[in-house]
Amino acid sequence: MTDYGRPPQFGMFPTPEADRVDEILDLVRMADDEGLDLVGIQDHPYQKRFLDTWSLMAVVLARTNRVRVFxxxxxxxLRPPAVMAKAAASLDLISGGRFELALGAGAFWPAIGAMGGPERTPGEAARALSEAVDVIRLMWSGEASARYEGTQYQLSGVHPGPRPAHDIGLWLGVGGPRMLGLLGRVADGWVPSVSYFPPPALPGLHARIDESARAAGRDPAAIQRIYNVFGAITDGPSSGFLNGPVKQWVDELTGLVLESGMDTFVFGAEGDDPHQHQKWAVEVVPAVREAVARQRG
Known part of the structure; x- marks a missing residue:
């Protein structure tokens, strides 16, 4: 059993479809009104059906008051880290400290290549992610100038700035041992999805992060564990993990906090069904918060 003692947080995962802008904005306003913590938006620039994620995040921040966005x-x-760091700091300042940054090493390489991006080998992608963390930290440092010599990225006397409004969480969506080790050493959070990393896989992955964190003199509990979860909140009997009534969702998510080490849950509903998101925000989330607090004593 693994419980890092962090307060549970909750968010939503709206799909950035270009023909559903009004529906997306209605969902994020609901998230804001109902007290959710986060809105996470997938970033696939090569997907023709999708809006540009960074443009959408700016609008989401402008249309909300308290929810954080990443x-x-x-x-x-497809997003050079020095420029991405500047964009992240800008969104954080504009929103009063409501932006977090989660990075992925890349996937769907032919699509990335078709858009003019590099088609990296696994080793190159891992090095690029490690270097990007360094570059982003330097760009947020407030130093007068910054230099960096990497195999994928370089800085040659750039003037970093502006600094973000708050210490932006730098999270990684990774799963391999090498990248989990990097995460434990230098990152603020881990962002796996239940579809790729189901609950039985979590203990071994946490162990790798924690081992690396301790070796670097860090407290593993300082690392946020954000889980993208998908399923259906129904009025009928269970039909599997995260597919069933509210009580099942509450029990399973509470178990993921108290026994499986996750502390943050970002919910994606089939078709972005607003009724599912309303049930999530109004019925599931408060009950999980209460159950975790009660069982922690």
Whole structure:
């Protein structure tokens, strides 16, 4: 059993479809009104049906007052990290400290290549992600100038700035041992999805992060664990994990906090069904918060 003792947080995962702008904005306003913590928006610039994620995040921040927003996760091969750091700091300042940054090493390489991006090998992608973390930290440092010599990225006396309004969480959407080790050393959070990393896989992945964190002199509990979860909140009997009535969702999510080490849940509903998101925000989320607090004593 693993419980890092962090307060649970909750968010939503709206699909950035270009023909559903009004529906997306209605959903995020509901998230804001109902007290959700986060809105995570997937970043696939090569997907013709999708809006540009960074443009959409700016509008979401402008249309909300309290919810925090992050790319879930940013497509590093198509977004140079120094420029992305500037954009992140800008959104954070404009929104009064409501932006977080999650990075992915890349996927769907032929699509990335078709858009003019690099088609990296696994080793190159891992190095690029590690270097990007360094570059982004330097761009947020407030130093007079910054230099960096990497195999994928370089800085040659750039003037960093502006600094973000708050210490932006730098999260990684990774799963391999090498990248989990990097995360444990230098990142603020981990962003897996239940479809790729189901609950039985979590203990071994946490162990790798924690081992690396301790070796770097860090407290593993300082690392946020954000889980993208998908399913259906129904009025009938269970039909599997995260497919069933509210009580099942409350029990399973509470177990993921107290036994499986996750502390933040970002919910994606089939078709972005607003009724599912309303049930999530109004019925599931408060009950999980209460159950976790009660069982922690």
């Amino acid at each position: 790319p879930d996760v940013a497509c590093l091969p």
